[in-house]
Amino acid sequence: SQKVVLITGCSSGIGLALAVRIAKDEKKRFMVYATMRNLSKGEALVEAAGKTLGRTLEIKQLDVCDGRSIKACVDSLPERRVDILISNAGMGLIGPIECQTIEEMKTVMDTNFFGLVRLMQELLPDMKRRKRGHIVVISSVMGIQGILFNDVYAASKFAVEGFCESLAVQALRFNLNISLIEPGPVITEFERKVYEEGLKVDLSKADKVTADMFTNIYLKNYSQIFETMGQMPEDIAEHTLKIITMDNPPFRHQTNTLYTPMTTLKYADPNGDLPIDTFYKMVFEHDKVFNASLNFIKLLRWRSRKSFTLDKDKAS
Ligand code: NAD
Structure with a gap:
């Protein structure tokens, strides 16, 4: 029978590529619920999904920062069944911490970390009861290694990794799998959004050395890192498809050998x-x-x- 896959953050980037790739599986092994916070941003996905729309792919609303929206989405699924959760929704934040507000940082933690916690609270009890399920989290290499001026983003991904590593032991007891996908740089909207926000950072609160480091070293090299090391979202989708079809999927998987x-x-x-x-x-x-x-x-x-x-x- 078909496996039910629920993916978050599918209006762009990795989420969109994942939804389309899994829905287009040649053997039609999956029914994909591609979710997004704002349904009015579904155009790109609708176009890329093509004939799979209404067959192996359905679009649903889900905001990972809103527990009610998660519950409403899961309640709308047949028997509330999700065999594979792909937690992908996320956001970045760059710059010196003295130039960021606690509110901005909380939004990153709320999306990247508590977003996953909310999904798990909603889905884990059902998966435990069925003794069946795979939780796949789009983490990052920054989930295991901090990077200059990505302090809070890296912290949010470290939080994700600690959370999953702790739960993985319990999950084994219920025959459930947890996998962390750890991409390096991926060329998506994420890169552009983060860079544009970076250009707007008000550096007046930072000392001259820090401001100079951010502008003339970090931002200056930003695009080059993505150009030389960047993968395409389709690559990440291919890696993830492999992970969800394995009998014994690994706990961690890095997508970029570079x-x-x-x-x-x-x-x-x-x-x-x-x-x-x-x-x-x-x-x-x-x-x-x-x-x-x-x-x-x-x-x-x-x-x-x-x-x-x-x-x-x-x-x-
Ligand atoms: P992206 O910006 O294209 O995609 C992120 C998606 O999450 C967007 O569609 C956005 O609308 C959605 N989203 C944000 N807040 C949400 C919320 N509250 N509820 C539901 N959806 C929400 O960027 P991407 O690169 O495709 O990012 C996807 C994931 O990959 C993120 O978790 C990101 O941290 C991770 N990642 C990205 C890179 C990279 O370099 N692009 C590298 C490693 C990991």
């Missing part, structure tokens, strides 16, 4: 200094990046020698 060396730094050094030093050098001492990379490779080689050599004396 980014893996960066996240590996975190696990390579239990003190946590290696990624911070490396990011510092990348940002402020471009010429030293080569040396940093070299040190990293040396460390990896040292570690693999340690784990493969039984005789400590030989591992010099």
Whole structure:
């Protein structure tokens, strides 16, 4: 029988690509409920969905910041059944924290973190009862590693990861799966929106060094990072489709191999200094990046020698 998939934030970007890709599954294995906060923004999805609309794809209203809207959406589904939840809705925020209001930060936490919590409160009890379900969360590499001037956004994704890691143990008891998809940069509206908001940041509350760092280093390199490392939303959709069709889906999945060396730094050094030093050098001492990379490779080689050599004396 068809699996019911509920996806949030489908009016653009990754959510739209996901909804369309899963609804167009050649074997018609899924019935997709593509949800969005504002139904009047459904045009792009309607167009991309084509013939799947009304067949394997239906559009519904759902605002992850509004518990009543979540409940109304789930109540409208046959038997309230959701086999696969894809929590995708999210927003970014960049800039020095002294230039941001607590209200702005709370909106990010409310959307990215509490949005997921609300969905889980509504869906988890049913999934537990059925002993069937897969919760897939579009997290980010920033869910495991902080990035300059993304302080609150990274915190919201860390919150998501801690929440899911804790629940994953309980989920096992009910035969449920949880998977975190961790993309690096993806070329979507997100990138443009975040950048445009970044240009509007009132830097008068920041000191000169911080303001300069944000404008002349961070914003200046922003587009280049997306150009050189960015994936398309369709790539993320392809990765996610693979994850939801696996018998034993992984808890974490990074979509971008170009980014893996960066996240590996975190696990390579239990003190946590290696990624911070490396990011510092990348940002402020471009010429030293080569040396940093070299040190990293040396460390990896040292570690693999340690784990493969039984005789400590030989591992010099
Ligand atoms: P996007 O801005 O195109 O999509 C985000 C979607 O979430 C939008 O359609 C927006 O309307 C929706 N949304 C926001 N608040 C909502 C709410 N309260 N209720 C329902 N929907 C809401 O950007 P995207 O890149 O497709 O982002 C999707 C997810 O991917 C986000 O969780 C984001 O954090 C994550 N992500 C993005 C990137 C990237 O570089 N673009 C990288 C890693 C992870």
